[in-house]
Amino acid sequence: MPDFVEIVEMGPRDGLQNEKRLIPTAEKIALVDALNRVGFRRIEVASFVSPKWVPQMADGAAVMAGMTRAPGVRYLALTPNLKGYEGARAARADEVAIFASASEGFSRANLNCTIDESLERFRPVAEAARADGIALRGYVSVVTDCPYDGRVAPDAVARVAAALRDMGCHEVSLGDTIGQGRPETVDAMLAAVLDEMPAARLAGHYHDTAGRALANIEVSLARGLRVFDAAVGGLGGCPYAPGAAGNVATEAVDARLVALGYRTGLDPARLAEAAAMARAMRAGPGEGTE
Numbered sequence: 471m472p473d474f475v476e477i478v479e480m481g482p483r484d485g486l487q488n489e490k491r492l493i494p495t496a497e498k499i500a501l502v503d504a505l506n507r508v509g510f511r512r513i514e515v516a517s518f519v520s521p522k523w524v525p526q527m528a529d530g531a532a533v534m535a536g537m538t539r540a541p542g543v544r545y546l547a548l549t550p551n552l553k554g555y556e557g558a559r560a561a562r563a564d565e566v567a568i569f570a571s572a573s574e575g576f577s578r579a580n581l582n583c584t585i586d587e588s589l590e591r592f593r594p595v596a597e598a599a600r601a602d603g604i605a606l607r608g609y610v611s612v613v614t615d616c617p618y619d620g621r622v623a624p625d626a627v628a629r630v631a632a633a634l635r636d637m638g639c640h641e642v643s644l645g646d647t648i649g650q651g652r653p654e655t656v657d658a659m660l661a662a663v664l665d666e667m668p669a670a671r672l673a674g675h676y677h678d679t680a681g682r683a684l685a686n687i688e689v690s691l692a693r694g695l696r697v698f699d700a701a702v703g704g705l706g707g708c709p710y711a712p713g714a715a716g717n718v719a720t721e722a723v724d725a726r727l728v729a730l731g732y733r734t735g736l737d738p739a740r741l742a743e744a745a746a747m748a749r750a751m752r753a754g755p756g757e758g759t760e
């Protein structure tokens with residue numbers, strides 16, 4: 471039996487958060503409904519962040535109220551603080567995610583605080599999730615390169631990943647936020663993080679700005695990772711990371727994994743339909759994500 475690799479679908483959240491066109495809630499719901507048919511175990515559908523910071527995600531509660539919940543699919547939401555957590559809980563998120571940075575420059579830009587302040591802010595979120603029995607995921611951003619601080623030391627990533635683990639994250643997703651990681655730098659970063667926690671608790675979250683995300687996934691597979699984040703149609707980016715192009719496209723990751731002999735459980739025809747829908751949602755040629 472070939473190894474199973476989980477692709478966690480990011481399109482409705484990481485994908486759409488960076489679109490310049492304000493996407494109507496009904497279109498987001500239609501995208502989630504199309505993704506529901508593909509075979510994902512987890513779909514990140516919303517982000518309960520400040521609407522002043524990311525207006526595109528302001529309708530997370532409405533998306534989660536309007537979408538169909540498919541059996542066997544768990545729906546994730548980003549929660550930067552307790553206020554966001556309360557929104558995600560009210561919207562019946564199955565799993566919430568806290569998100570820290572490996573560099574001070576990106577932490578300041580994305581969360582308006584230092585790394586240590588962000589970890590302090592996440593602590594009550596983690597405690598509330600534990601008390602409510604809601605699964606907790608963690609992200610570390612800029613795991614190899616930061617748009618503000620340049621090259622990021624592997625040890626800095628390992629330190630933040632360990633802090634998220636200690637807070638109760640069952641899984642830590644490692645974000646190459648601006649897609650500048652190279653197989654060598656991703657491999658060195660993973661070596662440091664694997665000193666802190668096993669591959670079974672890590673996910674790779676690679677943006678495809680420089681076209682190296684699939685190569686970075688391959689070195690991560692060699693290191694034992696079996697969970698990767700991706701967005702249909704290569705949607706997305708991060709509004710606080712200049713130059714962050716889309717997440718690696720789910721359909722490209724799926725095709726590569728299948729070619730390498732892994733099982734993903736996704737239906738390629740339905741995935742192609744969802745990807746076509748995602749591409750149609752983009753602002754149009756020359757606009758949208760950079």
Ligand code: HMG
Pocket residue numbers: 484487517518519520521522523524548550551553554555569580581582609610611612644645646647675707708709710
């Ligand atoms: P702040 O301005 O320092 O916070 O922002 P504040 O506590 O002073 O609050 C400012 C205002 O926001 C207040 O409203 C709060 O009520 C409100 P006012 O009194 O001015 O009317 N507010 C909220 N409203 C709704 N939901 C909330 C919330 N929190 C405060 N949860 C804050 C700090 C963390 C809120 C802000 O910096 C923020 O929202 N940042 C999120 C940025 C973001 O969403 N970035 C993209 C996601 S991360 C990502 O894409 C990377 C990832 O994909 C991995 C990778 O690729 O690396 C995960």
Ligand code: MG
Pocket residue numbers: 484645647675707708717
């Ligand atoms: Mg991302």
